[in-house]
Amino acid sequence: DAKTTQPNSMESNEEEPVHLPCNHSTISGTDYIHWYRQLPSQGPEYVIHGLTSNVNNRMASLAIAEDRKSSTLILHRATLRDAAVYYCILRGLGYGNKLVFGAGTILRVKS
Amino acid sequence: EPEVTQTPSHQVTQMGQEVILRCVPISNHLYFYWYRQILGQKVEFLVSFYNNEISEKSEIFDDQFSVERPDGSNFTLKIRSTKLEDSAMYFCASSVAAVTDTQYFGPGTRLTVL
Numbered sequence: 001d002a003k004t005t006q007p008n009s010m011e012s013n014e015e016e017p018v019h020l021p022c023n024h025s026t027i028s029g030t031d032y033i034h035w036y037r038q039l040p041s042q043g044p045e046y047v048i049h050g051l052t053s054n055v056n057n058r059m060a061s062l063a064i065a066e067d068r069k070s071s072t073l074i075l076h077r078a079t080l081r082d083a084a085v086y087y088c089i090l091r092g093l094g095y096g097n098k099l100v101f102g103a104g105t106i107l108r109v110k111s
Numbered sequence: 112e113p114e115v116t117q118t119p120s121h122q123v124t125q126m127g128q129e130v131i132l133r134c135v136p137i138s139n140h141l142y143f144y145w146y147r148q149i150l151g152q153k154v155e156f157l158v159s160f161y162n163n164e165i166s167e168k169s170e171i172f173d174d175q176f177s178v179e180r181p182d183g184s185n186f187t188l189k190i191r192s193t194k195l196e197d198s199a200m201y202f203c204a205s206s207v208a209a210v211t212d213t214q215y216f217g218p219g220t221r222l223t224v225l
Contacts, residue, residue: 042219043202043216
């Protein structure tokens with residue numbers, strides 16, 4: 001199964017940027033890096049994904065290291081609604097269709 | 112915006128009883144999934160389904176579990192004889208394509224086995 005390493009928890013102040021790191025040193029050349037999050041008492045939801053280049057969407061930005069062994073999810077201005085568990089997941093032909101969730105990073109946002 | 116729906120939101124059952132959890136995936140999606148999350152633990156993959164067949168299943172998905180797409184809209188998970196350890200949140204998900212496509216999750220069904 002795909003291996004990613006994330007910090008157990010992080011804390012942020014409201015309206016400040018948050019950088020959530022993920023290490024994936026065994027990533028292969030065709031693996032995509034996906035991020036999902038799970039708000040309290042809800043199902044997981046897709047945040048963003050990328051392959052090699054940095055990516056932006058309305059929810060977040062994804063910065064991918066040049067060697068692709070790590071990536072960082074960036075929330076530009078954290079809100080209370082962003083308090084959730086964030087999962088970094090590798091996806092590719094070697095992993096089938098399933099999402100393999102680790103423990104993720106619990107993000108706490110203080111007002 | 113289209114969304115995955117699940118019913119019921121909470122199901123309470125006695126050990127040994129059969130339960131059926133229901134999901135309505137997003138209408139143009141072709142791949143369907145069930146995951147579960149025991150309280151305080153990780154989200155775990157159970158099964159994926161495509162073209163009326165199971166395409167992949169985990170070790171958790173033993174003979175007590177089955178899935179079905181009985182009509183063009185519903186996708187169901189049946190547990191034949193529930194055990195205490197089946198108590199969990201069960202999430203249905205769907206996607207247009209496989210492998211790297213985004214999966215959209217429903218709100219979940221909380222199953223409590225007494």
